[in-house]
Amino acid sequence: xxxxxxxxxxxxxxSLFGFSQPTLSPKSKISVLTVGTADxxxxxxxxxxxxxxxxxxxxxxVYNYGHFDFNTPNFYTKFxxxxxxxxxxxxxxxxxxxxxxxxxxxxxxQDLQLTVQERNDFLKFLENNHLPExxxxxxxxxxxxxxxxxPDALQTVLGAKLSFDxxxxxxxxxxxxxxxxxxxxxxxxxxxxxxxxxxVIDRKATPWEHQFLPxxxxxQLPHATVDGKKLVSKERTLLKxxxxxxxxxxxxxxxxxxxxxxxxxxxxxxxxxxAKKRSRYLDFILFLTTGLAGLxxxxxxxxxxxxATAKNFNFLWTFPINSLIAFFLLKKGAPAxxxxxxxxLLLICIGIALILWILKVQIFSILILPIVFALIVRYSxxxxxxxxxxxx
Numbered sequence: 001x002x003x004x005x006x007x008x009x010x011x012x013x014x015s016l017f018g019f020s021q022p023t024l025s026p027k028s029k030i031s032v033l034t035v036g037t038a039d040x041x042x043x044x045x046x047x048x049x050x051x052x053x054x055x056x057x058x059x060x061x062v063y064n065y066g067h068f069d070f071n072t073p074n075f076y077t078k079f080x081x082x083x084x085x086x087x088x089x090x091x092x093x094x095x096x097x098x099x100x101x102x103x104x105x106x107x108x109x110q111d112l113q114l115t116v117q118e119r120n121d122f123l124k125f126l127e128n129n130h131l132p133e134x135x136x137x138x139x140x141x142x143x144x145x146x147x148x149x150x151p152d153a154l155q156t157v158l159g160a161k162l163s164f165d166x167x168x169x170x171x172x173x174x175x176x177x178x179x180x181x182x183x184x185x186x187x188x189x190x191x192x193x194x195x196x197x198x199x200v201i202d203r204k205a206t207p208w209e210h211q212f213l214p215x216x217x218x219x220q221l222p223h224a225t226v227d228g229k230k231l232v233s234k235e236r237t238l239l240k241x242x243x244x245x246x247x248x249x250x251x252x253x254x255x256x257x258x259x260x261x262x263x264x265x266x267x268x269x270x271x272x273x274x275a276k277k278r279s280r281y282l283d284f285i286l287f288l289t290t291g292l293a294g295l296x297x298x299x300x301x302x303x304x305x306x307x308a309t310a311k312n313f314n315f316l317w318t319f320p321i322n323s324l325i326a327f328f329l330l331k332k333g334a335p336a337x338x339x340x341x342x343x344x345l346l347l348i349c350i351g352i353a354l355i356l357w358i359l360k361v362q363i364f365s366i367l368i369l370p371i372v373f374a375l376i377v378r379y380s381x382x383x384x385x386x387x388x389x390x391x392x
Contacts, residue, residue, distance in 0.1 A: 021127045024119050028054035029111060032150060033062065033096070034218040036106035036241055037182060041189050043105070044182045046214035048147045051093055051109065052123055062096040063126045064089045066146035068139070082305035086139040086146075088129050097238060106241040110221050113233040118226075122157045129153075142175055142201070142308050147214045158226055165223040166207035175201035175308070176363055178213055184248070185366065186255045194365035195293070196300055198312030199356075202363050254367050262370035269381045278385050283329040286378060291323025313362045316353035317372055319346060334389035335382065343379045343386075350376060 035047035050063040067089035069075075078084040100107050114122065128134060139145060155162055173181075176197070183190040210216040224231040250256055265286065268279050298320050300309035325342065329335060350372060357364050 021124055022054075022057050022059065024052075024054050024059075024116065024123060025056040026116050027056045028052070028059075028116070028119050030114060030119050030122055031109045031111045032217070032221060033238075034108045034110070034214050035100055038103055038105050039246075043103070044189065045179075046147075046182075048150050048214040048217055049096065050126065050150065050153070052126070053093075060093040062091050062093050063130070064091060064096070064146065065137075065149040081303065082138075082140070084139060085136040087135045087137070088126070088149075089135075090126075090130055101239055104242050104244065105239070106237065107239040108218065108235065108237050110218070110232045111234040112221075112231055113226065113229060118158065122153070125153060125157050138305070140307060142209070142212050145212060147217050148212050150217055151208070151211050151220070154224075154231075161227050162231070163225045164208070164220060165225070166220075168219070168223050169207055169210070172204050172207065173210070174203060174363075175205050175209075175212075178205060178210065178216075182213070186250075186253045188254050191254045191365050191367045194363075194367075195297070195314055196312070197308045198301060198310045198314075199362035200310050201308050202360065255370075258367055258370045262374040265374035266377050269377050272385070273381060276388070278335075278382070280330055280332065283378070283382070284326045286375075287322040287326035287329055290318045290375070291320055291326060294318035294320035295323055311362075313353055313356050314364065314368075316349040316356075317368065317375065319349060322346075335386050337386070340383050340386040343383045346379050347376065350379075 029052075031051045031053075033049045033051050035049075037044055037046050047066055049065070051061070052063065053060050065088050066086065068084060068086045072078065072084065075084070097107060137144060151164075176194070179193060179197075179201070180190070183193065205212075207220075211220060222230070222232045222235070265282065268282050272279055294315050297309075297312050297315045297318060300306060301312050301315075325339075328339070353364070354372075356362050
């Protein structure tokens with residue numbers, strides 16, 4: 001009976017203290033890991049994480065705020081609407097580094113010059129964040145991601161002792177300019193991002209806000225101090241990217257295909273003008289496509305929690321109502337009388353969009369120019385065609 005009491009006492013003690021946060025030793029180290037970019041869209045902007053090491057305790061873990069679960073119910077719906085929850089994951093450093101070795105991405109490490117007490121405070125903060133009730137957060141591409149969470153964590157743990165010097169930033173960029181630093185202008189990813197994101201990203205980002213990109217956290221940390229001492233004590237490269245020949249295939253580029261589309265629309269319109277007829281299937285496809293794009297833009301603006309998709313004036317040239325007008329234009333015969341006025345409205349909207357572009361209210365993708373030119377040509381022809389049909 002006495003033996004059973006000892007056993008019970010042992011397990012109670014183990015359950016209370018065996019899984020509690022360990023106390024880091026003077027040999028411990030906390031560092032920031034920065035991962036380079038890759039060709040896939042999800043990897044275009046790099047990654048950041050925190051590494052905690054203590055050889056005395058056999059600890060070498062990585063705390064990663066960029067984790068999400070593909071098995072989440074309604075994953076794609078939540079992702080589209082900006083309601084997908086990301087989480088803080090804890091993984092072994094060995095597994096972390098191996099994954100990026102397979103992806104051929106560089107990884108750099110910056111050791112943080114912290115006292116033992118500060119390291120333990122930081123670990124306590126991370127472990128508290130890792131609790132099931134705390135680990136999930138609603139991801140925001142610009143203001144709450146795996147990168148922004150690092151300086152936020154440092155500021156929370158170190159408080160007024162932490163100071164950032166931003167004088168190394170020679171230029172302050174808008175959010176869109178910062179995004180473009182990681183994308184090829186003539187790429188479908190660049191075209192899609194500029195189409196989906198609104199004018200809210202065309203304001204200058206503050207020096208602190210630049211850190212939504214991991215590379216800017218990496219550049220900022222050496223210019224931070226704790227109680228007047230440099231925050232970063234040492235910097236090293238853990239993985240180097242193996243140089244690979246990257247072929248940019250112009251035949252698959254948006255500039256080529258959008259230009260071909262524009263030329264086709266203009267040639268068919270010229271043929272229609274000479275033959276005094278209207279290619280209604282062209283109008284149907286053109287109006288349905290632009291209308292659906294406009295509906296998507298409006299949905300991302302009003303129907304989601306994404307901050308970056310708000311106030312998107314791309315709707316002025318895509319115009320959601322086109323998706324309905326497409327079916328009117330599919331009918332045989334001359335269009336209704338009001339079509340002429342509607343086309344004039346579309347031309348005015350395109351004009352407003354171009355003015356907003358010139359005034360830098362919103363910077364549109366340069367790749368929309370072939371499409372906009374084709375739309376202007378077609379809308380102008382439809383005004384002419386409808387008025388000619390009315391005369392005859």
